[in-house]
Amino acid sequence: MRNPLAPASVLAERLADVPLLDHHCHGIVREAPDTDTVLDHLTEAPDRLAARTTPLESSLGIGVRAALGLVLGLEAPVRSEDYLTARAAYAPEDLFARSLATGGVRGLLVDTGFRSELVLEPAELEAASGVPALEVVRLEAIAERVLADLGATADFRAALEAAVARAARRAVAYKSVAAYRSGLDLPDRPPAPRALETALARILDERDRGHGVRVVDRDLVAAIVWAALEVAPLPLQFHVGIGDPDVRLARGHPGELQPFIEAIAPHGVRLVLLHTYPFHREAALLAHDYPHVFVDLGLAESFVGPAAPAVLAEMLELAPWGKLCYSSDAFGLPELYALGALGHRRAMAAYLEPLLAEGWIAEREAFRLARLVAYENALALYELPWPLPTT
Template sequence: MGAAPAAVPGPWPEWVGALRLIDHHCHSVVGAALDPAGFGALLTEAPAPAPGADPFDSAVGLAVRRECAPVLDLPAHAPAADYLARRAELGVAEVTRRLFAASGTARLLVDHGYRGDDLLGLDELASVAAAPVDEVVRLEAVAEQLADAGVSAEDYPDALATEVHRRAESAVGCKSILAYRYGFDVDPSRPSPAQVGVATDRWLTQRARDRAARRIADPVLLRHALWCGVDAGLPVQLHTGFGDPEEDLHRANPALLAGFCRATEDTGTAIVLLHCYPYHREAAWLAHCFRHVYLDVGLATTYVGYRASAVLAEVLELAPFGKVLYSSDAFGLPELYLVAARAFRRAVSEVLGGWQHSGEAAEADVLRIARMISEENARRLYRLPVAA
């Protein structure tokens, strides 16, 4: 595993197909067969498609039929029913293997803290993807696991810090879903031990009374978990912008993180803004102004279809090229890995290739910037081994 993937053919120059992709934020995939309803539920960020609506009638649905069908020996744009039938005929293992191979993804940095029991384990994912897999620790999941294990309110604050540090020893990054659980309009400073103690006692008491209170949602405890991640010293990823309906989108605007970026600027810990759309210009501003802030437009490039090039171009208006990373944020379906990878390659070809064609950048610079975004920035940021 880890050898350079073969150049990926497509409607782009050869140098684009030869880019190695480090997917710096993604999830695992389902290992069991899916019926049409199960497949459709994973093709949207909504809890489920609207009644009577076909989940393939979307930009990402069109992309699956266009990009994935030929990999399964069907013509591009094959009808959805034919695609699903062929998928079932080949079997999930063969489909997954083919789609990963076609994506040209060389390494996966995986958040396995959400519905992990429903997905392939990290070793299984590495095998089927034929690529190295590294873990990104989801901070809120660690907190909830400690509470499930019966930690006391008195011990919880130090126990969480200790456990995050322990898991960080074998991981490459940490991740917070503060945007989902509360929003970014919180005090950005580190909460005091007294604040954490009071909030912990309240949370654990609520959990004992009501199973629905299992999830960590108190803003003080979310801040405490986030700062535990900062203290661990690994890059801290933050979901921002587009996501499922559990978040209030306007409170997931990365511009609200300016105070947190100021508070963490001298810690030595990198802050990585994930997804960002439709606030990708605000995220690009943060990356421009704060030396420790990085970003991607993963997930967005999958779901906006042919507009992926516009999103990438808008990010590169302000963001330093050495701070932009590739990700898919694929979850559940291996199709999403391929759709994201091909959308990214197409965007790179159109945006950076366009710069060269118009004289805005020399060919050598275009190639260098493309390699930075697709692989080298992630390798440097997460201290990954140099590719063979």
């Protein structure tokens, strides 16, 4: 039986030759995971039993099984037990290189701010795969490292700016997880000094009482984001929508960002709304309306599995061709990079084929759209050369 992620038409076969720049992903695990860890990586739920049965019985589950099937040449459909057995025979680095090659991924922009102790760094990913990997720095993680060692609240601004400046020298973009912390309703200006002082005093008091450092105060999140943009106006990625229960879903709608989007327009900063599902149509409208707003589907294209063509079509109802970027948001498991790439290629072919058949666009336009989303939009957004430079 044909693997559902394999090219199913002449157009799909030709699209398979278009390289992909994965503009938002993470590292792969350093150690080969056991079965429980593999299953934990296939759900956003902190308890995989939220699925009641197994995460492999889901849209993501059948998608990742199909992706590994193409990477390793397994017979389709790939059963859950065959998936687990086959992947266990390969070291993470080997499976990673095979996954990128199968998916046609030629560049990676890597968010290093999530569980960095468990996963390979960009230089290690590049060494394992031969694919250039550049860094995206997470602002909340930078601030939390500063706060962990901060002596007095009055020293915060200078210490944060110095840390951001160091990070910006090696990074191509910032990332904020405000949606996981205080919500996306960021103010249209930096917080007042007294409000920031209160937030800092509170978090340092919690730190000193042994509760650790986690930035969740809206004023503090806003201060961090605004300070970073003043230090170096790199493109700024925001997590939007789909995620684990830490996502403040009621305050995670992309429309919450509209005052901030308008406020930063004169600063020359480009914003990227990541994932966006189930708010992808609203995010597409923001990309349509504002010159400095870009979007992707990221995690959503993998998590919806067979439904990816429908979700991509909904995004492209309003998103301009020049504002949508490809990403996988893969973390931990190497085959997730393959799933993101192969699922996106399948979705793009499904979107383009009726446009061609019905005479809406010519073939050259179809391939232009595919190239724009695959890598050209990201190159323009982050002002990068192609091929990407190696580290």
